[in-house]
Amino acid sequence: MVDSIAEAARGADVPIVTGDTKVVNRGSADQLFVNTAGVGVVRHTGMLSTLNAQPGDKILLSGTVGDHGIAVMVARESLxxxxxxxxxxxxxxxxxxxxxxxxxxxxxxxDPTRGGLATSLNEIAINSNVGMAITETAVPILNQVRGACELLGLDPLTIANEGKLIAVVPAEAANTALAVMQNHPLGKQSCVIGEVMAEPAGMVFLRTEIGGTRVLDMLVGDPLPRIC
Structure with a gap:
């Protein structure tokens, strides 16, 4: 685990400069506890916020969804x-x-972490007071993840992710943003999954594979103990 942490730190060009201790109840220290805090410099001068989405904007996703949550569930529950x-x-x-x-x-x-893609999009729609519509077939999902979700009765759009991002960009910049993301090793599967609408405000819709439309709600509850 320490080797893995060191490798990740080198890959991110972030030095680990200190350590800490953790006090827990007797008998509770049977696992590894890792706490992190970062110090850095903000170089971007623009304002990035879930308050900023505007009608006509495009919604981009950097890759497949559900990988992290399903990997953790299979390992943790010994399925x-x-x-x-x-x-x-x-x-x-x-x-x-x-x-x-x-x-x-x-x-x-x-980052579509807790609650997955669906919850993250709803949070943006609510905070920006806009509507959103995404196309089901445009969202990349690994066949194994899709199959596991079907067996477990889960929706891959509400499963946690750790190494993916959602980007909302002006429509005229969507092609440039997509090309840049796809040219990066961590964004090769990036795609445009939908767009922002003026109404109905605070709601997200999914255009289904069979040609219908349904409301894409936030996750209620959590299929996993907190993992991120």
Whole structure:
């Protein structure tokens, strides 16, 4: 685990400069506890916020969804499934830096962690007082993740991710943003999944594979204990 932490730190060009101790109840220290705090410099001069989405904007996703949550669930619950699914955990600072350099007027960046893609989009729609519509077939999902979700009765759009991002950008900048993201190793599967609408405010809709439309709600409850 320490080797893995060191490798991740080198990859992110972030030195680990100190350590800490943790006090827990007797008998509770049976696992590894890792706490992190970061100190850095904000170089981007624009304002990135979930308050910024505007009608007409395009919604981009940097890759497949559900990988992390399903990988953790299968391992933690020792599920008898022959699946080769790995967590997508990754440091996205390099991808973000290249995206902001090419498209400085990105409206919003968000990590679809707890509650997955569906919850993250709802949070942006509510905070920006806009509507959103995404196309089901445009959202990349690994077949193994999709299959595991079907067996477990889960929606891959509400499963946690760790190494993916959502970007809301002006429509005229969407092609540039997509090209930059796809040219980065962590964004090769990036795609445009939908757009922002004026109404109905605070709601997200999913255009289904069979041609219908349904409301895409936030996750209620959590299929996993907190993992991020």
């Amino acid at each position: 008898d499934m022959e699946l080769d699914i790995q967590s997508d955990t990754a440091a996205l600072h390099g991808l973000v830096a290249e995206l902001l350099a090419a498209v400085p007027d990105v409206r919003c960046l968000k």
